[in-house]
Amino acid sequence: DIQMTQSPSSLSASVGDRVTITCRASQNINNYLAWYQQKPGKAPNILIYAASSLQSGVPSRFSGSGSGTDFTLTISSLQPEDFATYYCQQSYSARLVFGGGTKVEIK
Amino acid sequence: EVQLVQSGAELKKPGESLKISCKGSGYSFITYWIAWVRQMPGKGLEWMGIIYPGDSDTRYGPSFQGQVTISVDKSTNTAYLQWSSLKASDTAIYYCARREQQLVGDFYHYYMDVWGKGTTVTVSS
Numbered sequence: 001d002i003q004m005t006q007s008p009s010s011l012s013a014s015v016g017d018r019v020t021i022t023c024r025a026s027q028n029i030n031n032y033l034a035w036y037q038q039k040p041g042k043a044p045n046i047l048i049y050a051a052s053s054l055q056s057g058v059p060s061r062f063s064g065s066g067s068g069t070d071f072t073l074t075i076s077s078l079q080p081e082d083f084a085t086y087y088c089q090q091s092y093s094a095r096l097v098f099g100g101g102t103k104v105e106i107k
Numbered sequence: 108e109v110q111l112v113q114s115g116a117e118l119k120k121p122g123e124s125l126k127i128s129c130k131g132s133g134y135s136f137i138t139y140w141i142a143w144v145r146q147m148p149g150k151g152l153e154w155m156g157i158i159y160p161g162d163s164d165t166r167y168g169p170s171f172q173g174q175v176t177i178s179v180d181k182s183t184n185t186a187y188l189q190w191s192s193l194k195a196s197d198t199a200i201y202y203c204a205r206r207e208q209q210l211v212g213d214f215y216h217y218y219m220d221v222w223g224k225g226t227t228v229t230v231s232s
Contacts, residue, residue: 001169031211034218036152043202043222044144044152049209050216087152091217094157094166096142096206101151 002026002090006099012107019075021102023088028068032092035064035073038101039084048073049091078104109133111141111203113223119193119230126189127226129203136184137161140206142219143177143188147199157206158186193230200225 003026013019023033031051036044046055048064051071061076075082083106088099114128129141142157156167160179167177178187186203204219 032216034216036219038152043204043225044219045222046218046220049218050211053209053211053216055218055220085151089152089154089218095168096154096157096217096219097168098144098152098154 001095002029002093002097004088004090004097004099006086006088006102008102009100010103010105012105013078014107015078015080017078017107019078019082019104021073021086021088021104023066023071023073023099025069025071025090025092029090029092031067032090033064033066033071034089034091035062036087036089037082037084038087044087047086075104109205109221111205111221111223113201113203113226116227117229119228120232121193121195121230123193123230124189124191125193125228126187127201127228129186129188129223131184131186131205134205137181141179141186142204142206143175143186144202144204144219145171145199146202146225147196152202155188155201160184160186193228195230195232197228198230200227202226 005024033051035048038044052064085103137160143155145153155171158165203223205221207220208215
């Protein structure tokens with residue numbers, strides 16, 4: 001099975017900061033990669049699919065890049081509502097495995 | 108409005124059986140795969156498995172094969188996740204989610220676009 005590894009597992013940042021989260025796949029998954037945001041006590045919410053396609057309604061400060069095994073989620077200017085946990089998920093294989101998550105906390 | 112409505116919280120004892128539900132509305136239920144995702148207390152998301160309501164084709168994650176059963180009732184637009192004998196380690200929040208597909212270039216990409224609010228399952232003696 002494909003394994004997904006995120007880094008860092010947590011980070012502290014301030015409002016207005018540029019934040020980058022990395023996700024690495026254990027094998028080539030082309031651009032079959034999605035990113036989700038989860039806030040405490042809530043279900044996850046899709047942000048990006050196909051590595052770089054922004055889901056409708058998601059603010060443009062979120063962007064994704066990468067292909068093959070290495071991917072990045074970038075928040076260009078962190079807002080108070082962005083403090084949450086972020087997960088990547090591969091969709092190359094039928095078993096849609098998630099990464100371990102990155103918690104973005106307030107500095 | 109497209110939504111998935113999950114059944115309520117459960118408190119069970121080890122060894123008991125359980126079946127939780129996820130009812131879809133506002134869309135053609137039989138044409139979208141429904142996935143189940145586990146989140147243990149303070150932990151990340153784990154993909155358990157997925158079912159296609161149109162023909163009940165089901166796939167399981169390796170850690171969940173043989174541990175749970177995913178099923179569907181097309182007549183009521185409801186997907187189910189069940190256990191025959193619960194363990195304390197099954198304590199978690201369980202989410203159902205709809206799998207969307209989008210054509211990007213020449214290929215379809217898949218992601219979970221609609222989620223239920225989650226069902227909290229607590230297993231304790």
